[in-house]
Amino acid sequence: MRTAPFFLAAVLAASATAAIAVQAPPPVAPEARNVALGALTLTPVRDGANIAPNDGKVFGLDVGPAAVAAFLRAKGLPTDAIPLNVGGLLVRGLPGRVVLIDTGNGPTKGGQLMASLARAGVAPGAVTDVLITHGHGDHIGGLVDAAGRPAFPRATIRMSAPEWAYVRTQGSSSAIARGIAPRVRTFAPGAAVLPGIVAVPLRGHTPGHTGYRISSRGRSLLDIGDTAHSSVVSLGHPEWTMGYDGNKPLAERTRVAELARIAGTGMLIFAPHFPYPGIGRVVRSRPGYAWQPALR
Ligand SMILES: [Zn+2]
Structure with missing residues (x-):
């Protein structure tokens, strides 16, 4: 597993400190790989990795750490923690637009998003629209630079109206909310956000959690x-x-x-926390489903 060295280092670090929900993100190398979707180029841009300890507070709250460990063991994986990728999705090819969906942990938490964007050949000032799935720190942390200024100085920041209302009530993101407020434009859940990009309400994670369906020439993700x-x-x-x-x-x-629905239709998805680059399909398995990466 490619994240193993970071993973082990983080687990060792975790054992030396108190149990908290998310450990300090281990360092990762910037990555930006291109995938064609119709006339568009999609580029997962890597920001970092988070480690979720198997402590009964993150995965499987209802079944407990032993059941989670048994499932991981059956898959041949370490049982004490679950590594999660962190990153965004760059969308190029929409007329007049350079679109970024989500911004990772941010520069104060070792985020590599800007370095990944540079690898893709995109300067921060070239981004016209930043779309936010939801207001957790590993998705909005990169909206501002280390000094709290907008990291994408020309971009309109778009998120669902209920999500922006939620972000503004969160003390942990108040500095980010202040920094981006003049640039935020909200949309109603389910709205067409940009030509070729439709918001898909995916309820429950946060009050306005939103997926985005990106379509071009009969293909979609x-x-x-x-x-x-x-x-x-x-x-x-x-x-x-x-x-x-x-x-x-x-x-x-x-x-x-x-x-x-995703497995039944065989649709292509991007999942920011799945192993980089996080583009692929979900197929039926026992139990549940399994991940089928479209590229490795
Ligand atoms: Zn997240």
Whole structure:
């Protein structure tokens, strides 16, 4: 597993400190790989990695760490923590637009998003639109630079109206909210956000959690945001309770229903927390589903 050295280092670090929900992100190399979708070029831009300890507070709250460990062991994986990729999705090829969906942990947490964008040949000032799936720190942290100024000085920042209302009430993101407020434009859940990009309400994770369906020339891909966090645990057991979900029963119902729809249609998805680059398909498996990367 490519993240193993970071993973082990983080687990060792974690054992030396108190148990907290998310450990300090281990360093990762910037990455930006291009995938064609119709006339568009999609580029997952890597920001970092988060480590979710198997402590009964993140995955499988309803079944407990032993059941989660047994499932991971059966997959041949370490049982004490679950590594999660962090990153965004760059969309190029829409007329007059350079679009970025989500911005990662941000520069104060070692985020590599800007270096990944540079690899893709995109300067921050060239980004016209930043679309946000939801207001958690690993998605909006990169909206501002280390000094709290907008990281994408020309971009309009778009998120659903209920999500912006939620972000503004969160003390942990108040500095980010202040920094971006003049540039934010909200949309109604389910709205057409840009030509070729439609918002898809994926309810439960946060009040206005939104996926984005990107379409071009008869092809499409759905950015599922945090509908599923782990390509192993969330797909194998979508019915297990997830600690990061704000409304846990609603998020569970959404995850179960969406994965059935995604697997049933064979649609291409991008999942920011799945192993980089996080583009692929969900296929039926026992139990639940399995991840089929479109590229490795
Ligand atoms: Zn997240």
